[in-house]
Amino acid sequence: MDTGKDAAAASASAAAGLRGVVAASSSIGDVDGERGILIYEGYDIHELARYSTFEEVVYLLWHGRLPKREELDELRHSLGNCYELPSQVLDLMRTFPREAEPMDVLRTTVSALDFYDSGAHDTSREVSVRTATRLVAQIPTIVAASERLRNGQEPVRPNPELNIATNFLYMLKGEMPTEEDARIFDICLILHADHELNASTFTARVVAGTLADIYGAVTAAIAALSGPLHGGANTNVMKMLLEIGDMEKVEPYIKDALAAKRKIMGIGHAVYKTEDPRATHLRKFSKEVGERGGQTKWYEMSRKVEEIMHREKGMFPNVDFYSASTYYMMGIPLDLYTPIFAISRISGWTGHILEQYANNKLIRPRAEYIGPRGLKYAQMEER
Ligand code: COA
Numbered sequence: 001m002d003t004g005k006d007a008a009a010a011s012a013s014a015a016a017g018l019r020g021v022v023a024a025s026s027s028i029g030d031v032d033g034e035r036g037i038l039i040y041e042g043y044d045i046h047e048l049a050r051y052s053t054f055e056e057v058v059y060l061l062w063h064g065r066l067p068k069r070e071e072l073d074e075l076r077h078s079l080g081n082c083y084e085l086p087s088q089v090l091d092l093m094r095t096f097p098r099e100a101e102p103m104d105v106l107r108t109t110v111s112a113l114d115f116y117d118s119g120a121h122d123t124s125r126e127v128s129v130r131t132a133t134r135l136v137a138q139i140p141t142i143v144a145a146s147e148r149l150r151n152g153q154e155p156v157r158p159n160p161e162l163n164i165a166t167n168f169l170y171m172l173k174g175e176m177p178t179e180e181d182a183r184i185f186d187i188c189l190i191l192h193a194d195h196e197l198n199a200s201t202f203t204a205r206v207v208a209g210t211l212a213d214i215y216g217a218v219t220a221a222i223a224a225l226s227g228p229l230h231g232g233a234n235t236n237v238m239k240m241l242l243e244i245g246d247m248e249k250v251e252p253y254i255k256d257a258l259a260a261k262r263k264i265m266g267i268g269h270a271v272y273k274t275e276d277p278r279a280t281h282l283r284k285f286s287k288e289v290g291e292r293g294g295q296t297k298w299y300e301m302s303r304k305v306e307e308i309m310h311r312e313k314g315m316f317p318n319v320d321f322y323s324a325s326t327y328y329m330m331g332i333p334l335d336l337y338t339p340i341f342a343i344s345r346i347s348g349w350t351g352h353i354l355e356q357y358a359n360n361k362l363i364r365p366r367a368e369y370i371g372p373r374g375l376k377y378a379q380m381e382e383r
Helices: 007-008 047-052 055-063 069-082 085-096 102-116 123-149 164-174 180-191 199-208 214-225 233-244 247-259 277-292 298-314 319-329 334-358
Strands: 029-032 035-038
Touching: 007 164, 029 298, 035 047, 035 055, 035 123, 035 277, 047 055, 047 180, 047 277, 055 123, 055 164, 055 180, 055 334, 069 123, 069 199, 085 123, 085 214, 085 319, 102 123, 102 233, 102 334, 123 214, 123 334, 164 180, 164 334, 180 319, 180 334, 199 214, 199 334, 214 334, 233 247, 233 319, 233 334, 247 298, 277 319, 298 319, 319 334
Parallel strands: none
Antiparallel strands: 029 035
16 A cells, blocks of 8 residues: 655655765764865875885774884784684684675674673773774684685684785685785775775764674674675676676676666765775776786776766776776685675774764764654554
8 A cells, every 4th residue: 555655755855875964073084075085094095005004004093193113013913913713703603504695704703702802891992992903803814714614624823923914815815925916905905994984884883872892883884884885896896797708798788787777886986976096096906916817808897897887977986896806816706805895994993983982972863754643543443
């Protein structure tokens, strides 16, 4: 029966999807969608991609400034000491079905980490930074271990001497990555670290705003990131490229998709109206990794999709578009692209959670009520 809900929804005035609504004050990151500029704590993303490391960016997002040498050494040391998972958590992971989605495995495992951290419910700054350190250190271990376990292999023990990027690739494949791959992966982590109030970060802040613990806030953020309209887009980009198969089929495929009003994954953005500055670096990596692997086909097909989408719709690639072919050429399984997003974004989530705890106010907006009022209760037989 038509309840009039659709008509009421159509006349609603609240900003759909909260577009343009400012919902928090933050010094962590800022996106200028008109000019295509992204900054972390005042530093342009291009500067950070060129000169910094992921660990430096983690420090920056938590403390609001770049670390001095000894501060960075201390953070790296603390992270290395936390790489290993509690044995009970690893045992729990062994019970998961092999066909489970990697993002579901990550969500459930992060939630379980809470049990083995005696300070989990302490939201003081000091203990929260310690918890955040564990999460940044252990999420890569979970992702790599789950990949090994589902393939019937033993997880590779983390190496505390390695940085996060190198250690992750090492644990994933059981062999040391090339220096070039490790540095490109490190920059990928920098590029994905924060993006202001994206859906998963907003989720993390809403949960932290109730003074629930960090594990809870991060578990909810992982769930938000898993959706195809958020972090899930990168896997779908690669699926699309594989489905298209070769260069000649790109144009008809995209035209058919547009005619059928299907969205092309990795294209468009809720805030950027020009090139996403992260895509500038990822486009270069896709080409570089492709050339090194002797296979530039996926890069070239991506360029063609980009060109058609710009010509037909005036749209640009987002962060997910070229990360897909970059990771593919690094030999990373498709369904790990979104968990890898989480390996990086945990730095931004925890930065925002620390910021929320430091100046907390329960996040509780209002809804614009568009339903009827004053109805009288009708007995069952009278409806
Ligand atoms: N391919 C084709 N058309 C697209 C599109 C895409 N990737 N993204 C948006 N559009 C079109 C929509 O169909 C819509 O057209 P219409 O007005 O004719 O109905 C219009 O552009 C606005 O789309 P909408 O989804 O309302 O815009 P938004 O600002 O909310 O979109 C995204 C932002 C990211 C959700 C959207 O661009 C998208 O779904 N992209 C693909 C998924 C993706 O890559 N997500 C990762 C984001 S980092």
